[in-house]
Amino acid sequence: MLSAVGPxxxxRVPAKINLHLAVGDLREDGYHDLVTVFQALSIADEVTVTRAVRDAIEPGVSVSGADGVDVSEVPADTTNLAWRAVEALARRVDREPDVRVGLHKAIPVAGGMAGGSADAAGALLAAASLWxxxxxxxxxxxxxxxxGSDVAxxxxxxxxxxxxxxxxxxxVLSRHTFHWVVAVADHGLSTPTVFGExxxxRARPEAPRRVGDVEPVLEALASGEARSLALLLGNDLQAAAVSLDPGLRRTLRGGVDAGALAGVVSGSGPTCVFLCDGQDAAVRVAAELAGAGVCRTVRVAHGPVPGARVVDGDGGSPGPPSPPRPDPGPGAYA
Ligand SMILES: C[C@@](CO)(OP(=O)(O)O)[C@H](O)COP(=O)(O)OP(=O)(O)OC[C@H]1O[C@@H](n2ccc(N)nc2=O)[C@H](O)[C@@H]1O
Ligand SMILES: Nc1ncnc2c1ncn2[C@@H]1O[C@H](COP(=O)(O)OP(=O)(O)O)[C@@H](O)[C@H]1O
Incomplete structure (x- = not known):
């Protein structure tokens, strides 16, 4: 049943990167056990959920992109992860998903920054608030x-x-704010394909080396020292992403040549992220990397930032979903 209109x-919901991503062997259910350190970055999608109104606002999904964000591969139908999240909540509370979900995307699509998962989390929180x-x-x-694995x-x-x-x-205790340059490719990589690769x-004799233990990464985050963290960035999926997309080697080299402390493929890629020694350094690295012709676009970002939060039209929200965080960073998204 369609309800009366309300606000x-x-x-607003952030992108993530993986500072450390250790991938275990393939499980029987088709997934892999992970040990990963996530950080939320100041690149965010906006998700607006509106009550459907008969003859005026149809239930469904609309998608738009921020400047330079290609949304042509994002489905505007019931396969969209944001819609699946709304349906899952509607089922749980035994009601119809009688809403329109509007996505304004700044997170690169199929880039290893969990944009679809971000939209699902945003839609979940917005619908819970609206209802x-x-x-x-x-x-x-x-x-x-x-x-989805990254939605939580x-x-x-x-x-x-x-x-x-x-x-x-x-x-995880993360002192201070870290400054990142994000190199976005002109295409995406499919997450299951990268895990499969x-x-x-790993089935070959010369299997890629696995990343080390996570504890030193946690210590570097607690110390807040970018130089210590830079030495420890690691991602087991990087070898697979580079194998599928060998041009990523040039991107990774380009960021370090431009003055970043270190670079790593984000999640299943192909986005590469570069840790820099402060905000000014990040701006310099971004400018140089943009001129190097090794990726489509370059963004500057910082982290950590808070998770999904209502920024407008709080319809009596169930409260922020996150527990108190040791250091959520400066709070504002870039
Ligand atoms: C690799 C990571 C690292 O944070 O991020 P992205 O690169 O996608 O952003 C995630 O594990 C991705 O999570 P997400 O994109 O939510 O994956 P899901 O929809 O749950 O799974 C898609 C497919 O990826 C593979 N998959 C995913 C997660 C996991 N732990 N093991 C897997 O093998 C499976 O083939 C699964 O069918
Ligand atoms: N809301 C959404 N935003 C982006 N992609 C979506 C969304 N819903 C479904 N998808 C599909 O999920 C795929 C992976 O997108 P995304 O979550 O951006 O990347 P990744 O898994 O690499 O972090 C896209 O190619 C698209 O087909």
């Missing part, structure tokens, strides 16, 4: 984890250690 709810669902943080996190982190934000499929989260590479 829409808008949620005044009293389910608390734990309830939303549970639905988030069902929708997009609600959580900050810096967190993820285990299982990446959906079991523990907040890693399995293939």
């Amino acid at each position: 829409p709810v808008t949620v 005044r669902v009293e389910m608390g943080r734990e309830g939303l996190m549970e639905i988030a984890a069902e929708v 982190f997009a609600l959580h934000g900050g810096t967190a250690l993820g285990t299982g499929r990446g959906e079991r989260l523990v907040p 890693l399995d293939r590479l």
